[in-house]
Every structure is written in structure tokens, then in C-alpha cells.
Amino acid sequence: xGDLEAFRAEVRSWLEDNCPEEMRQPLASDQDHVWGGRxxxxxxxxxxxxxxxxxxxxxxxxxxxxxxxxxxxTPAEHDVxxxxxxxxxxxxxxxxxxxxxxxxxxxxxxxxxxKREHLPAIARGEIRWCQGYSEPNAxxxxxxxxxxxxxxxxxxxxxxxxxxxxxxxxxxxxxxLVRTDPDAKKQAGISFILLDMESQGVSTxxxxxxxxxxxxxxxxxxxxxxxxxxxxxxLNQGWTIAKYLLTHxxxxxxxxxxxxxxxRDLAKMALEAIGADEAGRLDxxxxxxxxxRLEIDAMAFRALVEHTRAKAxxxxxxxxxxxxxxxxxxxxxxxxxxxxxxxxxxxxxxWEGERTSxxxxxxxxxxxxxxxxxxxxxxxxxxxxxxxVLELPKG
Amino acid sequence: xxxxxxxQMLADLAERIFADKASVDTLRAIRGGSHGNDYDQDLWQAMxxxxxxxxxxxxxxxxxxxxxxxxxxxxxxxxxxLALTPFLSTAVLGAIxxxxxxxxxxxxxxxxxxxxxxxxxxxxxxxxxxxxxxRVATQATAAGDGYTVTGQKxxxxxxxxxxxxxxxxxxxxxPRLFAVEIGAGTVDxxxxxxxxxxxxxxxxxxxxxxxxxxxxxxxxxxxxxxxxAMLAMELVGLSRAVFERxxxxxxxxxxxxxxxxxxxxxxxxxxxxxxxxxxxxxxxFQALAAFDSGADDASQQILAAKARxxxxxxxxxxxxxxxxxGMGMTDEFDIGFFMKRARAASELFGDANFCxxxxxxxxxx
Ligand SMILES: Cc1cc2nc3c(=O)[nH]c(=O)nc-3n(C[C@H](O)[C@H](O)[C@H](O)COP(=O)(O)OP(=O)(O)OC[C@H]3O[C@@H](n4cnc5c(N)ncnc54)[C@H](O)[C@@H]3O)c2cc1C
Numbered sequence: 001x002g003d004l005e006a007f008r009a010e011v012r013s014w015l016e017d018n019c020p021e022e023m024r025q026p027l028a029s030d031q032d033h034v035w036g037g038r039x040x041x042x043x044x045x046x047x048x049x050x051x052x053x054x055x056x057x058x059x060x061x062x063x064x065x066x067x068x069x070x071x072x073x074t075p076a077e078h079d080v081x082x083x084x085x086x087x088x089x090x091x092x093x094x095x096x097x098x099x100x101x102x103x104x105x106x107x108x109x110x111x112x113x114x115k116r117e118h119l120p121a122i123a124r125g126e127i128r129w130c131q132g133y134s135e136p137n138a139x140x141x142x143x144x145x146x147x148x149x150x151x152x153x154x155x156x157x158x159x160x161x162x163x164x165x166x167x168x169x170x171x172x173x174x175x176x177l178v179r180t181d182p183d184a185k186k187q188a189g190i191s192f193i194l195l196d197m198e199s200q201g202v203s204t205x206x207x208x209x210x211x212x213x214x215x216x217x218x219x220x221x222x223x224x225x226x227x228x229x230x231x232x233x234x235l236n237q238g239w240t241i242a243k244y245l246l247t248h249x250x251x252x253x254x255x256x257x258x259x260x261x262x263x264r265d266l267a268k269m270a271l272e273a274i275g276a277d278e279a280g281r282l283d284x285x286x287x288x289x290x291x292x293r294l295e296i297d298a299m300a301f302r303a304l305v306e307h308t309r310a311k312a313x314x315x316x317x318x319x320x321x322x323x324x325x326x327x328x329x330x331x332x333x334x335x336x337x338x339x340x341x342x343x344x345x346x347x348x349x350x351w352e353g354e355r356t357s358x359x360x361x362x363x364x365x366x367x368x369x370x371x372x373x374x375x376x377x378x379x380x381x382x383x384x385x386x387x388x389v390l391e392l393p394k395g
Numbered sequence: 396x397x398x399x400x401x402x403q404m405l406a407d408l409a410e411r412i413f414a415d416k417a418s419v420d421t422l423r424a425i426r427g428g429s430h431g432n433d434y435d436q437d438l439w440q441a442m443x444x445x446x447x448x449x450x451x452x453x454x455x456x457x458x459x460x461x462x463x464x465x466x467x468x469x470x471x472x473x474x475x476x477l478a479l480t481p482f483l484s485t486a487v488l489g490a491i492x493x494x495x496x497x498x499x500x501x502x503x504x505x506x507x508x509x510x511x512x513x514x515x516x517x518x519x520x521x522x523x524x525x526x527x528x529x530r531v532a533t534q535a536t537a538a539g540d541g542y543t544v545t546g547q548k549x550x551x552x553x554x555x556x557x558x559x560x561x562x563x564x565x566x567x568x569x570p571r572l573f574a575v576e577i578g579a580g581t582v583d584x585x586x587x588x589x590x591x592x593x594x595x596x597x598x599x600x601x602x603x604x605x606x607x608x609x610x611x612x613x614x615x616x617x618x619x620x621x622x623x624a625m626l627a628m629e630l631v632g633l634s635r636a637v638f639e640r641x642x643x644x645x646x647x648x649x650x651x652x653x654x655x656x657x658x659x660x661x662x663x664x665x666x667x668x669x670x671x672x673x674x675x676x677x678x679x680f681q682a683l684a685a686f687d688s689g690a691d692d693a694s695q696q697i698l699a700a701k702a703r704x705x706x707x708x709x710x711x712x713x714x715x716x717x718x719x720x721g722m723g724m725t726d727e728f729d730i731g732f733f734m735k736r737a738r739a740a741s742e743l744f745g746d747a748n749f750c751x752x753x754x755x756x757x758x759x760x
Contacts, residue, residue: 304674
């Protein structure tokens with residue numbers, strides 16, 4: 001324990017010295033999130049300085065091995081690091097799908113060469129990744145995907161179409177599921193490949209969301225040539241990797257509330273917006289009750305997250321239980337944004353304008369609706385729980 | 396929170412004892428008995444022999460001196476097996492009230508007998524239909540070396556068999572805890588036949604001789620915390636049990652030529668319920684551990700745990716009845732007992748609304 005406390009002291013003082021004040025404020029908009037990549041432009045000096053210092057320190061991917069550009073922290077050290085970041089409300093210096101999803105998958109399934117090529121570039125924020133899974137006719141039923149990759153010498157030739165590809169137009173590379181054996185049973189003919197979005201034949205078309213933003217795209221592949229060296233794992237074994245990665249995605253979605261409400265106290269926001277009665281209670285008793293119920297559920301959900309994490313650290317597999325966290329965490333988040341809208345009242349009706357930084361209450365509330373769709377819908381999560389955890393009979 | 400080795404052993408021990416001794420048949424027998432206000436004596440004896448009655452009693456008084464997490468492992472079994480036992484009233488509330496509030500003399504008179512199972516203690520707090528611990532009309536008056544208390548209490552658990560009552564009464568404008576030993580005719584116990592066969596009574600104190608428990612200022616708070624925490628675990632235990640039975644039924648019962656558990660409408664509800672149970676259990680354990688470590692927000696966590704466990708048990712028992720169809724409505728089938736128990740355990744020491752409201756207050760909004 002002594003070592004850990006020394007480590008905490010070191011992290012704390014380094015963060016104190018190096019994290020700029022403005023990087024300790026809650027995110028005001030999606031622009032405040034540093035995604036990194038070739039096209040990235042910093043929106044402030046503070047953002048750039050914080051990014052550069054953390055990259056140099058190797059703390060952008062704290063738990064990855066040092067030889068792949070990570071911080072080499074043990075799980076216990078990583079927990080200390082996260083709690084110290086949280087203590088000062090430090091923003092993440094950079095993050096994208098490479099950190100949350102591809103990195104963990106490469107660490108497990110990638111070849112030595114692939115790890116050395118891709119992991120440090122992710123950790124340094126040089127390459128921004130996107131996820132090419134969903135297709136127009138393969139959403140919940142992902143394994144029915146049709147985008148094909150035919151082998152031609154040292155290359156795959158990729159043809160087809162992906163949809164809902166978040167940030168495809170701003171990403172440098174994509175990890176992608178393709179069909180490499182059209183005759184096999186559907187899960188058995190899928191491979192996991194990495195491709196450059198600048199390759200000849202790749203094009204994207206942004207799609208606008210109900211929030212008015214267009215963070216995701218349709219992505220088209222027209223005879224795109226991808227080196228065979230970019231195959232991760234074995235040919236036709238991509239489904240295993242896809243599933244592994246989805247669990248990571250789900251863990252991530254089910255954690256802290258993202259966006260506007262991250263690190264913010266909903267009750268305090270409501271008190272500021274609505275005011276208190278003589279006894280100091282929120283002057284809207286029904287909303288007060290709803291907020292208290294939400295806070296209790298959120299506290300209890302965190303207890304389960306912690307418990308699950310502790311079990312995982314003790315070596316017990318989490319497996320299908322991550323579906324429980326994904327399901328509950330995202331439904332909780334939608335409730336949270338609904339209550340935020342109830343609390344903000346008229347301000348929540350603004351769609352543009354300075355006062356609300358461009359209608360961010362309304363936009364983030366609408367965006368939160370996607371939480372229970374992206375990464376596997378709530379209904380699909382409930383299905384996984386009933387079959388894999390409860391082992392109920394098949395229909 | 397993960398159980399340590401000692402706690403895991405205790406969990407296994409409690410599970411074994413309750414699986415062996417506590418059964419719905421006993422519950423039915425006691426329900427059909429003469430005064431409907433009894434407890435399972437065989438189970439109590441087994442708990443005495445294994446030390447569980449002294450789980451919170453200090454070692455020098457013959458107890459095990461464990462914490463609330465450990466007591467919670469027993470309370471979970473109580474709920475799971477629908478056991479009728481003075482565990483909550485005596486081994487938890489009595490032990491904490493006397494252990495924290497009592498002076499050396501009081502401790503040495505009562506804690507040993509709690510551990511040895513000879514003494515049953517009943518806590519008399521509430522005076523109206525809803526739990527309002529601050530609303531106390533019962534009065535204490537100085538009399539000679541001690542006091543007398545006068546007032547009417549309700550929802551007093553295990554009163555019919557109690558040797559000592561712990562009573563809240565107003566002294567100089569603040570509610571304090573007193574101990575009243577049974578004996579004189581100044582305590583009038585009127586048993587109530589309760590919904591879940593739990594031993595319950597209205598109790599009238601008429602200038603009953605009383606001793607002040609003036610050890611620790613926060614005794615009443617600690618007692619309330621412990622009561623809510625144990626009931627949260629009891630509710631978690633019964634939610635798990637009713638859910639297990641429901642899952643079994645879903646996998647066996649056939650309609651339309653298939654097992655009803657294959658219908659997605661039921662699968663999704665079962666899956667949702669399983670998540671609620673996991674979350675409520677994790678919350679309850681975390682809250683109990685917070686109490687044991689003296690965390691600042693332990694009371695808040697316990698309020699959250701009790702509120703949530705009550706809602707979960709309500710859902711688990713309602714889904715249990717619904718998914719058993721007509722069978723779930725019969726007295727012959729056990730499922731209804733869980734619903735009754737859930738109702739009573741939720742109400743005692745503050746229902747979900749009460750706990751939620753207090754939680755908001757404690758959070759400052
Ligand atoms: C904000 C956002 C970002 C996304 N980002 C990406 C990304 O970067 N990359 C990527 O590949 N994909 C991404 N997705 C796509 C996402 O993974 C899919 O939308 C999701 O898997 C659902 O597929 P679908 O849209 O085709 O809906 P469908 O599968 O058609 O589902 C429609 C409805 O039917 C229900 N349903 C489907 N099957 C069943 C069943 N068996 N039982 C019960 N109900 C069922 C669903 O729950 C849903 O309510 C994103 C989606 C969103 C909303």
C-alpha cells in the first residue's frame with residue numbers, strides 16, 4: 001500500500017503542476033473534447049498544452065504497456081490515477097475509438113507488428129479511429145453484414161456500405177468488419193480489418209441527427225484495396241474480436257455520464273434554475289422527488305460498477321454481465337437528461353444562442369437518446385441477459 | 396464491495412443454518428397457531444448455538460463483535476427463507492441500542508443474555524401509521540433515581556416475547572432512548588396479527604419504570620441506520636428468492652406448446668428485474684460497509700439502499716405473482732408470502748418515499 005500512496009502523491013503533484021485551470025472545467029460543448037488525429041485543430045492553448053504534456057508523460061493511455069506508448073500502470077495504479085484526475089475534474093487530454101475499443105482489441109488479438117504500428121500512434125493522438133460495424137441491413141443483427149472483402153494477391157478488395165459510422169468523415173482510419181467467406185454460417189465468415197480512410201475508393205456522407213449535429217456518416221467502399229497485413233487475428237475469425245470489442249464499448253458507455261452532465265450535480269443545477277422554498281428544498285416537489293430517485297439509482301448503479309470491477313480484478317470474468325451495466329447505465333443516463341430538461345425549463349427550449357452555448361441542453365438531451373441504441377440496443381442487452389445470464393429457454 | 400474470507404465463511408454458515416431450519420412450512424404452522432405472534436424457536440436455537448444471536452455483541456460479553464456487513468448476511472437469509480425470528484429486534488437493534496447507549500451496568504446485564512438467546516429485546520419507536528421517528532408524544536419523567544415513561548407505541552416487533560423494551564420518549568424537549576424491563580403491569584402488550592406473520596404489537600406504557608440509555612448521543616441514529624440497513628438486506632434476500640422461484644417456473648411451465656420463459660415479453664421483464672436486484676444488492680452491501688467504516692455519508696447510503704431495496708422487492712414479488720398466473724394468487728402456493736413480507740419490510744423504519752425524501756434533505760435540496 002505504501003508504494004501506491006507514494007504513486008498517488010506523485011500523480012497528484014504532477015497533475016497539479018501540469019493541468020491548466022481551464023482543463024479542469026466541465027466540457028461546455030462537444031468541441032471541448034479532444035479527438036486527435038490528422039485533421040485535429042485545438043480550440044484553445046490550454047487544450048493543446050494539456051494534450052502535449054500528457055502525451056509526453058505517456059499518460060493518455062495509462063494502462064497500456066510502456067513499449068506501446070502507454071503509461072504502464074497496474075490496475076491499482078490506474079485506479080489511483082483515475083481518482084486523482086477526477087479529484088481535480090481534469091478533462092481527458094484526448095480520446096477516441098482507438099483508446100476505448102481498438103486499443104484493447106489489438107492488445108489482445110493484434111500481431112506484434114500491428115501493436116507497434118498502431119498503439120503508439122493512438123496514444124500520441126496522431127491517428128483518430130472510427131468503427132465500421134453497422135450496415136443498412138445489419139444493425140442489431142450485426143452478423144448478417146454484407147460488406148465484402150475478396151482476396152487478390154497481397155490485398156483485400158473491399159466493396160459495400162457501412163452506416164452510422166461515428167465521425168467517419170473526421171477519422172483517419174477505420175476498424176472494419178467484412179465478409180470474407182460468403183458461404184459460411186453468418187458469424188463464421190467475418191474478418192476484422194484495419195483500413196485507411198484516405199484509401200482510393202472510400203467515401204463518406206454525413207448524416208444529421210435529431211440534435212442537429214452530424215457526428216455520423218454513411219461510408220461507401222468501392223474496390224478499396226487493403227493490404228492483407230491489416231487483417232487482425234485469423235481470417236474468418238473476426239466475430240470473436242468484434243464481440244470482445246463490443247464488451248469494451250459497452251463498459252465505456254455504461255460508465256460515467258458523458259457530455260454536459262459529466263461531473264455536474266443535477267440537484268444543484270435545478271436549485272439554481274428553480275430556486276428553493278423557505279425550508280431550503282427545491283421549489284418543485286415532484287421534480288425534487290424524481291431527482292432524488294435518480295440520484296439513489298445512480299449511487300446504487302455505481303456500487304454495482306465498483307463491485308463488478310473489484311470482481312474482475314479478483315480474476316472473476318465479467319462476460320455477459322457487461323450487458324447489465326450497458327443496459328442500466330444508458331437508461332439511467334436518458335432519465336438524467338430528461339430531468340435536466342425538466343430543471344432547465346425555458347432555457348432547455350433554446351436551440352441557438354449564446355446563453356446556452358448554442359442550445360446545448362436541448363441538443364445533448366436529444367443526443368442522449370442514442371445511448372440505448374449505440375453499441376447494442378437496450379432490447380438486445382435484455383436479450384443477452386436473458387439467454388447468457390439467466391439462461392432462459394430459447395424462443 | 397467484496398466479502399472477505401471471514402465474511403464469506405459467515406455467509407456460508409448462515410446459508411446452511413437457514414436452509415436447514417427455516418422453511419415456509421414453519422411459517423405456515425406459526426400462522427395457523429393460537430396467537431399468530433410467535434417465532435421459529437428451533438431456528439433461534441440454532442442461531443444461538445452458532446453464535447449468530449451475538450453477532451454484534453462485544454466479545455467480552457460473549458458475542459462475536461462483527462459488523463453490520465456480517466449481520467446483513469444473516470438478514471439476507473432471513474428474507475430469503477421468510478424466517479420468523481427476533482434477529483432484527485434483538486441481535487441487531489437491541490445489541491446496538493444497548494451496546495452504544497447503555498452504561499457498563501446495563502451492558503453487562505443485557506448484552507450477555509442477548510448473545511445467549513435468553514433475552515428478547517423489542518424496540519418501541521413509532522406512534523402512528525407511518526414511520527416518523529422525531530414525532531414522539533411518549534413522555535419521560537424523572538422519578539427517584541430513574542424515570543417513568545408513559546405513552547402509546549405501535550409496530551413494535553417481537554413485543555410479545557420481549558424481556559426488555561427500548562423506548563423513545565421525550566425528555567426536556569428531546570427524544571431519548573430508555574430501557575424498560577418487563578415485569579410490573581405498567582406495560583400493556585396487545586399483539587397484532589400481521590400481514591406477514593411477523594411478531595408485532597401495540598404497546599402501552601403507563602408510568603413504566605425506565606432507565607435512561609445515555610451512553611452515546613447518536614444512539615438513536617445508529618439504531619435507525621442499522622434497522623434500515625438490515626431491512627434492506629432482508630428485502631434483497633427475499634427479492635432473490637422470489638426471483639429464483641419465478642425463473643424456475645419460467646423454465647418449466649408450458650403454454651402454446653413452449654416454455655413460457657421463451658416468450659420475449661417475459662424474458663425482458665425478467666432480465667430487467669435481475670439487473671434491479673444486482674444493483675440493489677450492491678448498494679446494500681456498500682451501505683453496510685460504509686456504516687462499519689464510519690463513513691460520513693453512511694446514513695445517506697443506507698437510506699438509498701433501503702429505498703431501492705423496497706422498490707426492487709415490490710417489483711420482484713409483483714412479477715413473481717404475475718408470472719405464476721393463477722397459481723401465484725393461491726395461498727397454497729408460496730409466492731404470495733414474499734409479497735406480504737416485502738410489503739411489511741418496506742414499511743418498517745421508513746418506506747421508499749420516506750427514505751428518498753430524507754436522502755434529498757441530507758443532500759441539501
Ligand atoms: C449515436 C449513434 C452512434 C453510432 N455509432 C456507430 C459507429 O460508430 N459504428 C457503427 O458501426 N455503428 C454505430 N451505430 C449503430 C448502432 O450500433 C446501431 O444503430 C444499433 O446496433 C441498432 O441497429 P439498427 O439501427 O439497425 O436498429 P435495428 O436493429 O433495426 O433495431 C430497431 C429496433 O428493433 C429492436 N430490435 C432489433 N432486434 C430485436 C430483437 N431480436 N428483439 C427485440 N427487439 C429487437 C431494437 O432494439 C430497436 O429498438 C451508432 C448508433 C447511434 C445511435
